[in-house]
Amino acid sequence: MPTYTFKCQSCTHQFDKVLPVSDYKQPQICPECGQSPTQRVLGPVDFVLRGDGWTGKNIRIKNQMSRRRKKLEGKENELKRDGYGMTLAPNVDGERVDSWAEAQKLAKSKGKDTSSYEANVRKERKEKRA
Numbered sequence: 001m002p003t004y005t006f007k008c009q010s011c012t013h014q015f016d017k018v019l020p021v022s023d024y025k026q027p028q029i030c031p032e033c034g035q036s037p038t039q040r041v042l043g044p045v046d047f048v049l050r051g052d053g054w055t056g057k058n059i060r061i062k063n064q065m066s067r068r069r070k071k072l073e074g075k076e077n078e079l080k081r082d083g084y085g086m087t088l089a090p091n092v093d094g095e096r097v098d099s100w101a102e103a104q105k106l107a108k109s110k111g112k113d114t115s116s117y118e119a120n121v122r123k124e125r126k127e128k129r130a
Helices: 055-082 100-109 115-129
Strands: 003-008 014-018 038-046
Touching: 100 115
Parallel strands: none
Antiparallel strands: 003 014, 003 038
C-alpha cells in the first residue's frame, strides 16, 4: 500500500499514513491536535511492486545469475587446467592395464564377475574400428 503525506490545516502538522489507494481521498484526523480538516500533500508516492512479473526484479535476478555463471565458468576452467576430474581407467583391484579387454581377462582369471566390463569392452572395440 502506498504512503501518503497529509498536512493539518489547524496546526500545520505534517504526517504520513499508509492507506489503500481507494481511501486516500477520505478525510484523515491529525494525530497531534485531533482535528479533521487535513490536506493531502502532493509528492512522490512510495510503493513496492512485489511478485515475479515486474521488470526490476527480473533484471536483478538476471544480473545475479550472470555473475554466478561467470564465477562457475572460472572455477570449471581452473579445474580443467589443473587436470582434476574423474576418469575411468581400465583396472582390476587397482592394477592398471592397457585396455578394457585385458581388464576383463584379468578379472576373469581372478574369479571376479566380468559383466561390468562388457559395456566398456564394446565401446573400446567400436572406437578401434572407427
